[in-house]
Amino acid sequence: MTGMVTQARPPRRDDGSSVQIGALVPLTRPGWIEAGHHLLAGLELAASDVNDAGGIGGRPLELVVRDTAADPQKAAAAVDELARLGVAALAGEYHSVVARAAATRADALGLPFLCSSSVLDALTDQPTDWVARLSPPQSRGWRIYADFLLGAGHSRIAVAAQPSVYWAAGTRILRDYVAPRGGTVIELDMSALTPAAVCDELAAHRATALLLLVGHPEPAVPIVTAVRRDQRLAETMIGAPAGQPEFAEWAALLGDDGAAVPFLRYLPERLTPLGEQVETALRERLAAAPSFVAYEGYDTVTVLADVLRSHGTDRARIAASWPSVAVEGTRGRIQFSRTPDISVWQWAGPPVQVVDRDPAEAEPGRFRVLHTG
Known part of the structure; x- marks a missing residue:
């Protein structure tokens, strides 16, 4: 699936222009393929919903998907390619070590990256404004597991x-x-x-x-x-x-x-009203119960679409918008803040269950x- 480009039912425009988001997903071995499929299902469903609602100021939202195959070098190369292609931002990734390689490269290139499902605390060596994350940092989740x-x-x-x-x-x-x-x-x-x-x-x-x-x-x-x-x-x-x-x-x-x-699973006791709607659609798309990773994918595109509508496609403006994000996702209200010892903008409130x-x-x-x- 390397090099695959998907477009989720965009509204028609005469000039054919679209707003592109690069999506990093493990789709082949040794990547965790099932996790990758769930992540991609969430990303694609959200892109479809964005386009059904009029896209980004009337322009279709397009996912440019790249298979990372759990390979940090492959992920870094994909970031380079997607930056050259002109994507407004990056989304996705499941494997933490791979996400770290992608985040490090995105930071170096000045490309906004909203990381969906990777928990390694140190996604970048130094604090950065270019990267934000939805999943909880490993230190929080694994301490909760230790408490259990x-x-x-x-x-x-x-x-x-x-x-x-x-x-x-x-x-x-x-x-x-x-x-x-x-x-x-x-x-x-x-x-x-x-x-x-x-x-x-x-x-x-x-x-x-x-x-x-x-x-x-x-x-x-x-x-x-x-x-x-x-x-x-x-x-x-x-x-x-x-x-x-x-x-x-x-x-x-x-x-x-x-x-x-x-x-560890990153779901609340009850999904939000949006989450309940998304659950039904994901079940149909996956022909199975959606995992928390699918919801993370959906929330990623939902947040990025809100940012793109409010701040446009300029990469620096997107990165500067993380602290002002306030979006109702499938699992709660998403807002980013600085967390001690975490180098990226972090959703401080993702739910954690054992x-x-x-x-x-x-x-x-x-x-x-x-x-x-």
């Missing part, structure tokens, strides 16, 4: 982690939060361990919780299967703060073994809300 673990009685927490800036940041956040509260984080290096060896380590360390800080489906699925089959670990909770169980592929690959694996797939046999597709923050 401690509240559930888990003080010996093992993390099965692959080498990554994102996973390393998550491990550090967890350790710094639980250690003063009497907890211990045990690191298991997945570049050196098999799933069977992970089970042995869990038993040896008497860990009561195992967190999957690894890719999906490999090696997350084999690890879950191994732990569920090991009688020594019958009482061990498996968790996935990064959200792997959110998507249908998780349930399809793991069945009952994939239930009761708590993860949820899991209900293990009850009668409700295999239902999610339980276990904790909110």
Whole structure:
């Protein structure tokens, strides 16, 4: 899908001009394809709704989509290309390390970027006015997850982690939060361990919780299967703060073994009236229940369309508008502010839940809300 351009039912104009937004989405492996499809569905639905409402001052809104494939270098090259093509702004991306590469390049080029679904605190090395973000920073979400673990009685927490800036940041956040509260984080290096060896380590360390800080489906699925089959670990909770169980592929690959694996989800107790309308349309578009990532995509284009209508397509004016944004999204009112230790403009109020797939046999597709923050 690299190089694909989509246009969502724009109103007709004789001169054929459009306002273009560059959309960065993981659509091929090793990217998380299902997340990419949900993100793109939200982006495209919002663009369609914008155009049905008259576009941007009568001009059609057009998404210029580029597949990042979870590759930071590919994402940076896409930002360069989209900047040359003249897009007014960038939207999207799911993988945090990829979003960091895109944000760094957008900052260098002076191209506004509204990041949809990536949580790494340090999206850029230095504070920037060119980048804003909808998803909560990792430090906030993962501390809420740590609160859930401690509240559930888990003080010996093992993390099965692959080498990554994102996973390393998550491990550090967890350790710094639980250690003063009497907890211990045990690191298991997945570049050196098999799933069977992970089970042995869990038993040896008497860990009561195992967190999957690894890719999906490999090696997350084999690890879950191994732990569920090991009688020594019958009482061990498996968790996935990064959200792997959110998507249908998780349930399809793991069945009952994939239930009761708590993860972070960025949805409120109740969607806004707009969110309820969007949910219906996304279900039809995806032929499945929309994930929080789809709503993030929708909100991204909704915010950018509001900015473009109010401030035009000049890139500097768009970037200067972040502090004045006040938009009703699918999950609440979106406003950006400066947050301590976060280098980009941040939506301070995105909802955060810890949820899991209900293990009850009668409700295999239902999610339980276990904790909110």
